[in-house]
Amino acid sequence: MLDDLKQVIFEHRHRRNFFRLVTRSFREDSDEFKLIVKAYFVARDEFFIVRRKDGTRYFYHKVAVAVIIMAYLGIKDANLIVAALLHDLIEDRKGWTKRRIERMFNADVAVLVEAVTKPDRKLYGSDHKFETATFAKVRAAGYRAIVLKLADRLHNMITLWGTPEKKLLKTEETIDHVLPLARKVDRLWKELLLACTPHISHNKEGDS
Numbered sequence: 001m002l003d004d005l006k007q008v009i010f011e012h013r014h015r016r017n018f019f020r021l022v023t024r025s026f027r028e029d030s031d032e033f034k035l036i037v038k039a040y041f042v043a044r045d046e047f048f049i050v051r052r053k054d055g056t057r058y059f060y061h062k063v064a065v066a067v068i069i070m071a072y073l074g075i076k077d078a079n080l081i082v083a084a085l086l087h088d089l090i091e092d093r094k095g096w097t098k099r100r101i102e103r104m105f106n107a108d109v110a111v112l113v114e115a116v117t118k119p120d121r122k123l124y125g126s127d128h129k130f131e132t133a134t135f136a137k138v139r140a141a142g143y144r145a146i147v148l149k150l151a152d153r154l155h156n157m158i159t160l161w162g163t164p165e166k167k168l169l170k171t172e173e174t175i176d177h178v179l180p181l182a183r184k185v186d187r188l189w190k191e192l193l194l195a196c197t198p199h200i201s202h203n204k205e206g207d208s
């Protein structure tokens with residue numbers, strides 16, 4: 001299952017194949033296609049020089065989340081695809097706000113991106129309260145925001161990098177907060193569970 005997912009992501013990682021995938025759902029002369037193209041290049045310009053901690057370009061994570069939504073889940077929702085390409089924009093790139101995204105794209109995209117943007121950490125006194133608030137925000141935004149968060153977390157989990165302790169913390173967060181969302185909408189919960197299993201198993205082996 002995860003191997004199939006990884007293959008789908010790999011096949012559509014680069015621009016030509018990504019847009020071939022987009023044309024399966026939207027004509028090249030459609031407003032939806034043009035909006036996705038616009039989001040793709042905004043994401044590329046903002047994130048291409050940014051590297052993830054494993055050294056890979058952060059931009060390809062954005063593409064992967066959009067591919068999971070389009071190719072793996074088969075969802076034909078242009079605004080959701082655009083939000084996938086733009087997620088973390090408010091959180092990670094200076095000068096981007098919900099209002100700016102609304103002006104450049106539309107209100108629906110802005111709402112989706114805002115829904116998966118973490119709240120201000122300083123407002124919460126503990127990691128548990130912060131995590132609870134973060135995922136409550138996603139839940140409150142509804143089905144499409146949940147799907148976006150699930151696709152984002154699934155790609156993070158299948159490319160998880162770091163110390164065993166960090167991997168375990170991210171896995172526990174996924175089990176505690178993300179899997180309930182996945183089960184609620186009956187999307188990607190099997191894949192998320194499979195992605196978590198190696199890190200749980202590794203930790204148990206280390207404790208034995």
